[in-house]
Amino acid sequence: MxxxxxxxxxxxxxxxxxxxxxAEEVWPMFARHGAMxxxxxxxDDVPDGEVTSFPMAVxxxxxxxxxxxxxxxxxxxxxxxxxxxxxxEMAASGDDGAGIPFDVMRMMWGGFAPFVDCRAD
Numbered sequence: 673m674x675x676x677x678x679x680x681x682x683x684x685x686x687x688x689x690x691x692x693x694x695a696e697e698v699w700p701m702f703a704r705h706g707a708m709x710x711x712x713x714x715x716d717d718v719p720d721g722e723v724t725s726f727p728m729a730v731x732x733x734x735x736x737x738x739x740x741x742x743x744x745x746x747x748x749x750x751x752x753x754x755x756x757x758x759x760x761e762m763a764a765s766g767d768d769g770a771g772i773p774f775d776v777m778r779m780m781w782g783g784f785a786p787f788v789d790c791r792a793d
Contacts, residue, residue, distance in 0.1 A: 674744045674745060675750070677782070678784055681779035690773040691712075710741070
């Protein structure tokens with residue numbers, strides 16, 4: 673089973689087109705560094721919670737939408753090397769992240785090892 677980097681973030685709803693363009697722009701870099709797939713999901717039915725919720729996790733503000741995303745890698749070693757390679761590529765290009773259409777301080781991410789994989793065939 674693959675290794676997955678998961679992401680949860682809040683994007684200003686008015687920046688939906690810009691965010692999609694950014695996601696489509698970065699995919700080739702992920703692919704060059706070994707990623708097998710990238711999925712971006714725009715929140716459609718993301719309820720508020722009383723104790724915990726996706727909106728609470730990202731400190732969702734009015735006019736924002738929760739985005740749930742992941743990048744699939746063949747394994748953790750490829751992911752670790754890929755992330756290091758992408759950081760180096762971005763540093764070499766002078767990419768400082770300016771123009772990112774969301775508040776990166778409220779984004780969360782992490783790597784996830786396979787545990788259960790059930791599928792309908």
